[in-house]
Amino acid sequence: MQIDSRLAAFQATLNVFSASPTLLEGDMDDFRSRPEQTDHPSDVWFTVRDENGQQLLNTTAPRGARLPAFLGRGDPVIFTEGRSYTSDLIWAPVTNQWAVTLSVPVRVPAVTGKVRFALTTGVPAAYFRKPLEDVPQGWIAAINDREGKILARSTAHDQSVGKPMARSGWEITKDVPPGQGGLWQDVYTLEGTKVVGAYHRMASTGWLIGVSALPEVYEAPRRNIIGIGLTLLWMALLLALALASLMGQRITKAINVLQAKAAAMRDMKVIDVSRTSLDEVNTVAAIMRNTAQILRKRQDQQTILIQELNHRVKNTLATIQAISRMTIRNSHDMAAFEQAFSARLLALSSTHNLLTESAWSGVELRELLTKELEPFRGGPHLLLSGPAVTLTSKVAIALGMAIHEMATNATKHGAFRAGGGSVRISWSVSDGNLTLKWQERCGHPIVPPSRQGFGSRLIRQTIVRELQGTVDMIYNNNGLQATFTIHLSVDDNIKDQAEAGVDMEPV
Numbered sequence: 001m002q003i004d005s006r007l008a009a010f011q012a013t014l015n016v017f018s019a020s021p022t023l024l025e026g027d028m029d030d031f032r033s034r035p036e037q038t039d040h041p042s043d044v045w046f047t048v049r050d051e052n053g054q055q056l057l058n059t060t061a062p063r064g065a066r067l068p069a070f071l072g073r074g075d076p077v078i079f080t081e082g083r084s085y086t087s088d089l090i091w092a093p094v095t096n097q098w099a100v101t102l103s104v105p106v107r108v109p110a111v112t113g114k115v116r117f118a119l120t121t122g123v124p125a126a127y128f129r130k131p132l133e134d135v136p137q138g139w140i141a142a143i144n145d146r147e148g149k150i151l152a153r154s155t156a157h158d159q160s161v162g163k164p165m166a167r168s169g170w171e172i173t174k175d176v177p178p179g180q181g182g183l184w185q186d187v188y189t190l191e192g193t194k195v196v197g198a199y200h201r202m203a204s205t206g207w208l209i210g211v212s213a214l215p216e217v218y219e220a221p222r223r224n225i226i227g228i229g230l231t232l233l234w235m236a237l238l239l240a241l242a243l244a245s246l247m248g249q250r251i252t253k254a255i256n257v258l259q260a261k262a263a264a265m266r267d268m269k270v271i272d273v274s275r276t277s278l279d280e281v282n283t284v285a286a287i288m289r290n291t292a293q294i295l296r297k298r299q300d301q302q303t304i305l306i307q308e309l310n311h312r313v314k315n316t317l318a319t320i321q322a323i324s325r326m327t328i329r330n331s332h333d334m335a336a337f338e339q340a341f342s343a344r345l346l347a348l349s350s351t352h353n354l355l356t357e358s359a360w361s362g363v364e365l366r367e368l369l370t371k372e373l374e375p376f377r378g379g380p381h382l383l384l385s386g387p388a389v390t391l392t393s394k395v396a397i398a399l400g401m402a403i404h405e406m407a408t409n410a411t412k413h414g415a416f417r418a419g420g421g422s423v424r425i426s427w428s429v430s431d432g433n434l435t436l437k438w439q440e441r442c443g444h445p446i447v448p449p450s451r452q453g454f455g456s457r458l459i460r461q462t463i464v465r466e467l468q469g470t471v472d473m474i475y476n477n478n479g480l481q482a483t484f485t486i487h488l489s490v491d492d493n494i495k496d497q498a499e500a501g502v503d504m505e506p507v
Helices: 002-017 075-080 167-173 220-235 237-266 279-329 334-357 365-376 393-412 454-466 494-502
Strands: 045-050 055-058 090-092 097-108 114-124 139-144 150-153 181-188 194-201 208-213 381-385 422-430 433-441 470-476 479-487
Touching (some): 002 279, 075 114, 139 194, 167 181, 167 208, 181 208, 279 334, 365 381, 393 433, 393 454, 454 470
Antiparallel strands (some): 045 055, 090 097, 097 114, 139 150, 181 194, 194 208, 433 479, 470 479
């Protein structure tokens, strides 16, 4: 469901940030700029605390401000067990709002070391109201934390958040284990209205999702039946008695239909039952059937998304490890390493942001080039020309890294080094192959390199080895000209991609 997907996205961001070299070195002033350069929601903030609870960084506080210390309920999980932790609803004292926090351990050195810090992102409770905006009229949906406090509500959200859920609902659900749910009746809302509905406790966080129908939904068939019975009684008592018996059967059948539908919706199953003679019941049954289909589909999508996310996180960490290893080999000192590694990490992050916005369904080539070249567009003239081309995630990640290295090389030696230079990037597609040309025009002569640097090795690694393409570089007197040929039908296989990123060696 959408809530798990949103939480998984924040978790992935924290995992990437937890491997930042500046964070591992304890340089909080430098690390503070990393979250500021990402596309996370503006009302989300980040904190770093040590094992004593002292805040070392809070992105909502000004630089240099004195930060408070506090011990969190999830600290034993983070610092002792070394696992991630998602909080219940809390009142954030710095931002003065209701929120939940997601925390990951930061090990120094990375992966194998001791947990030194807790890296946390704070998410306002209002952020979880959005998935509830599509709840139909006559229904109420709510998200409650593990202690029964209301985290988000489809109606009267601002007045309800932070309050305990209805007492009758809490008594029914307080002992329900994660991953299970059921039906409730004779439950009253915070406003005192009697409702019926269903509930489910999330396996990932232990939060409770409740959906309830107001009387205007479940009592409508009963009111129509009573009206018909009174009319018939006015016409003839004998006929009314006969019809009452018939209506009783109809009601029983209709209730059985709704019970079957409710049980199916609880178990996220889709079943077909015969139509009843009551249009209202048929309408409600159809809604419940459609809801069960949607829930089942979302559950399947969630399972696939989590599996895919695990593979992509593994692949991303393997790629970062390879880039770090190769950057160290080609850096003269830590300052040069930090600058080069941070730039490459941000280039990889930019491509991941584009893929996340499209749910990893693909990236438009022009959009990818614009995003990767944005930090280099300070002065030289840049021209992009070519048809619309959608790249798979594997092609987008590899090509994005290659374009970043081309731009970095142009900044050091080529068209981006001084004013007056220009770069033209053009591309075409033929027989399923993408041909991309990079052509520089410089105001100074170009000297071909005497040896192959890391950038050239990375370009050949990504284009030739990972994408089975070709690379042709020509150093003219007035600038570098490179031609990349890539098969657009390269299998977007996560395992293959992860394995290819582990050993980034010269081609």
